[in-house]
Amino acid sequence: MQTSTLILFVLALTVVAYVLGRQRSVQLAQPLGGIKRLHSLPNYYGLMAAVWTGIPALVIVAVWTGMETTVITGTVLSTLPDTYTSVSESQISLTFSRIRNIQLGTIDGSQYPDLVQAGELLQRLTESSQFGKVALTLVISVLGGAYAWLRTSPRLRARPQFEVVLKGFFLLCSTIAIFTTIGIILSVLFESIRFFQSIPFFDFVFGTKWSPQIAIRADQVGSSGAFGAIPLFVGTLLIAAIALLVAVPLGLMSAIYLSEYANSKVRGVVKPLLEVLAGIPTVVYGFFAALTMAPLVRDFFQGIGLDGVSAESALAAGLVMGIMIIPFVSSLSDDVINAVPNSLRDGSYGLGATKSETIRQVVFPAALPGIMGGVLLAASRAIGETMIVVMAAGLAANLTVNPLEAVTTVTVQIATLLVGDQEFDSPKTLAAFALGLMLFITTLLLNIVAMSIVKRFREQYD
CATH class of the missing domain: 1.20.5 (Single alpha-helices involved in coiled-coils or other helix-helix interfaces)
Known part of the structure; x- marks a missing residue:
């Protein structure tokens, strides 16, 4: 019996135990004057029966499944000669894969006569493990259900x-x-x-050149690897800032309009259309940025006399990314603004304030903690985006704040460094983890700043 089938069988026994436990509590209560004589409602007796039937059995399945592979592998490998086990981990893994293939019959055991006996042992251990797991699980489940049945009483x-x-x-x-x-x-x-x-920490954090590849010639920049992360973080912040400059004003203004000015018919049409933007795959946004927005940006700035505008630019990626994260700001801000008590609005109107003054001086400050949460979510989404940057901003690690030049981001470089077969003893590959750590710290600092703002205004308007 497969583990998934066993779990489904245990869940079926749990449902049966619930039904029987509930019925038994009702039956025991009848001679005493009905279910009002029970300490708890009948459903709780059924739930306790289900708990005793299902939880111990599922724990057995989880523990057994988690340990059986390690135990079986260790047992099989312990029977092999030292020539198979006193080697590297990769070679031991290859040997065990051959044993498993011999067990499954996908390769001819005559090619590896020393491993045939190990394959037979693996087959026996696997079958024994499956039988033991099924038997123990079902016994524990049945015993738990029986115990729950016996302990059911009106005083329970x-x-x-x-x-x-x-x-x-x-x-x-x-x-x-x-x-x-x-x-x-x-x-x-x-x-x-x-x-x-x-790589020294300060060379990584404060370095201004990023070239992790091993160069062919010694006179190249990356001959020994250049791991300065400043260009990556500048590119990340530049694109995220452009995206937020697009998304925050548009998202907030649309949220204020939908919550304070729009009638129910307009709101019912516009709000779902805005939220559709969040469901579009990022690769589609990447196509739009690369094929439409980037040429438009280049042609526009060349048309006003600026030469040397790159076909891949931070501005094109940031504009499209800003469109993508508008729903994060708009939807959350709309919900938060609607949650502001009407008593605050009524008090402002009673003092003679106009609608715009009420929104600006009463509603917006009261909703600011929630709005900051939406902006923070949008910022995190922008910082973590990869596909749009790859397709519209390029892979060049340029240290620049010019939005018309090609840049790259931390997430893009992480994805680039971990593509294909990698050796995890190389600084080139390990650099991806260092970038991930720095990105985590940056996001944590953003969270701390946002939470301080939220705490300050929440105390004022609660």
Whole structure:
């Protein structure tokens, strides 16, 4: 039985346990005068029966599935001669792949006579593991359901016990999220430390040349690698700033219009049309930027007498990216403005303020924390965008603040460095992790600034 099938079977047993547990609580309550004699509602008795039937069994499945591959692999490899195990990790992995292929019959075992016995052992261990997992899981599930059936009684505090289980589940979910974040940070941090062991930290942070490739000639800039990240961060901030200059005014003005001025018919048409922009794939925006916006920008500035305008420019990428993130600002700002209590508006009107004055001096300051959240989300989206920059701004790591020149961003370089087969002992590849760490720190600082603004105004208008 496959693991997915086993999980579905356990879930079916859980549903059956819920139904039987609920029916048993009702039956036990009938001689006592009905369900009003129960400590909790019948649904809670059914839920507790489902908990005892499903959770222990699913824990067994998760633990067994997570450990069986490691245990089986170690057992099989331990039976091989030292000539197969006293080698590099990649060669050991290749050997085990051959054993698995022999087990599956995809390769002829006569080519590797020393591995035939290991393949047979792998087959036996796999079958035994599957049988043991299925048997233990079903036994635990049935025993849990039987225990829940026997302990069901009118005095059972089913609701408090289920709420404890629910609270534990929520705590587990939050803990998983926290540890996932910590794992991401540590994985990036450790690889970044390896990078900084080869490249000095200050050369990376304050360097002005980015050329991680190994050059053919010694007189080239990248002969030993140039890992100055300043051009990447300048390009990232330049494109993000252009995008925000487009998205924030347009998004805020559209949100104010939709929430304060537009009637319900106009709002019902315009708001969904704006939100459609968020559903367009970024590669489509990239095509639009490369084929339409970039030529328009170049032709416009050449038409007014500016020569040397690049076909790939930060301005073209930033304008299209700004259009893409308008819904993030508009939709969130609209929801926040609508959430401002009408009592604030009525008080302003009662003091003689006009509609525009009320919006500017009362509604907007009260909604500022939520608006800042929308702007921060839009900024994070702009900083993390890759496809539009690749197609419209290019890959050149130029240190410039001229929006008419080609630039690149941190995310584009990360994607470029990790494309294809990479050797993770090379500073070129490890540079991607260092860039990711610096991008994480930059985003964290933006969050801190935004949260300070939100906290200040929330205390004032709560």
